[in-house]
């Protein structure tokens with residue numbers, strides 16, 4: 135296998151700072167749980183009460199031993215009252231714990247539901263520049279898997295750790311009351327456990343982070359392979375992708391195994407050993423104090439209570455530490471979700487102005503994706519309302535970039551683009567998107583019906599959808615489908631030809647009744663007949679809609695009011711087809727001649 139096949143395709147992650155991960159995760163939890171403050175407070179309060187009631191059990195046992203059993207004082211009514219009291223306290227405590235855990239489970243699930251919706255909503259508002267670098271599978275993983283793992287964080291933090299801490303505190307307080315010196319011996323367990331957790335974390339944290347990274351890469355590869363399946367199969371690359379997947383998967387298995395080893399060695403066995411050690415120490419202390427004599431009745435009672443409490447201290451500590459590996463994973467996930475949420479959203483546009491007739495004015499527009507490397511230079515252009523402009527130029531000359539700026543996918547320098555006199559950045563989003571339609575180069579279709587694909591969630595009547603389809607000359611082929619407008623088009627419109635998809639995309643853009651229509655090589659993949667259909671559809675918009683069409687196929691824009699010829703990000707020529715053809719040795723003329731040659735070949 136070639137070495138590059140095993141390299142992960144994502145950039146190596148910067149070393150993760152533990153403190154930052156915990157801080158990010160805490161910020162995310164607080165944010166998601168803030169509407170649940172009341173439930174959290176009540177749940178914690180009742181859990182405290184439950185722990186208090188549970189702590190009474192061994193105390194009742196101590197009193198029973200001290201006052202009745204050892205002195206052989208069979209005061210039956212009092213003994214029965216003590217036992218019934220302890221039983222009722224136990225039942226109430228169990229009921230309270232059950233109710234509160236159900237309550238906190240609700241808090242956890244609602245919070246995660248909220249986080250997932252927030253993350254998805256946030257992703258929808260991210261600027262296009264973000265998606266230039268995003269890997270789809272990893273993003274999907276953030277929205278689904280990582281948010282699910284955050285639920286683990288809630289379950290661990292809220293249920294196990296909170297509940298365990300409360301039980302622990304209750305038992306420690308009871309021991310403090312019984313014999314503070316013995317309590318101090320038991321309390322020595324807490325730093326010992328802290329040390330174990332620290333060691334565990336040191337050993338397993340890199341493996342936990344790596345496991346999650348690899349899982350996300352596995353997702354990314356599956357998503358990418360499915361999206362590019364025709365290319366993969368045609369290029370006979372499936373074996374290579376299988377190998378790469380297997381290597382990633384093997385890495386995932388190894389790092390998961392490392393994690394589990396640390397878990398298996400450090401957690402339960404060490405804690406169980408500490409439990410035994412502690413019992414031995416407490417028994418030794420009692421033996422030492424008694425100095426060979428029989429224990430007094432008071433001491434027997436205390437010994438009984440202490441042995442009960444030690445198991446109550448150990449069990450929560452075991453629970454907390456056992457949850458640690460999951461907690462680690464959940465923390466990493468939460469911090470990644472937090473990082474995604476920290477990505478700056480597209481700035482909110484102003485609230486003045488709206489698109490009217492659709493006149494576009496571009497003035498001295500210079501734009502760079504990377505600082506210092508402009509791809510558009512000093513563009514000045516007037517596009518009157520209702521006009522039809524074609525944009526042509528060689529590959530990489532900046533045509534799509536200009537369109538992306540008109541679409542506000544990237545922020546154009548303030549004031550350099552105006553629509554009806556209003557700076558682009560000042561037009562409210564709703565009004566802007568409703569007035570500017572796009573027909574992209576790759577017509578993106580949803581796995582839905584033809585009707586839904588034209589409406590894309592907008593509240594359009596059937597008549598409006600069908601009128602748009604007629605205007606795009608798509609009505610004929612849609613009606614010929616098995617269920618007409620209600621025909622399911624398959625994932626990505628798999629049941630349509632490329633030309634039909636393109637007409638559908640035009641219908642979708644027209645259905646919004648835009649004032650401005652932008653087309654990005656809408657005829658690149660269609661046959662000459664469909665191209666003529668598109669041309670007729672565009673011609674019908676003349677005077678009503680401002681049309682800007684990028685075209686590789688020059689015949690599409692031949693009839694445009696003006697054709698803009700871009701060359702290395704600058705306007706090289708501007709005029710009608712006839713005017714441009716007259717420029718001696720002109721760029722446009724050469725493009726036309728080249729295309730004629732290609733067609734003849």
Ligand SMILES: Nc1ncnc2c1ncn2[C@@H]1O[C@H](COP(=O)(O)OP(=O)(O)OP(=O)(O)O)[C@@H](O)[C@H]1O
Nearest residue numbers: 266503504509527528529530531532533534535536
């Ligand atoms: N998202 C991006 N990030 C960085 N550089 C980009 C990005 N998109 C395009 N470029 C660069 O900007 C330049 C102009 O690209 P653009 O896509 O606008 O050209 P184009 O004329 O539309 O090309 P084509 O006809 O091939 O679609 C190119 O050099 C390209 O590499």
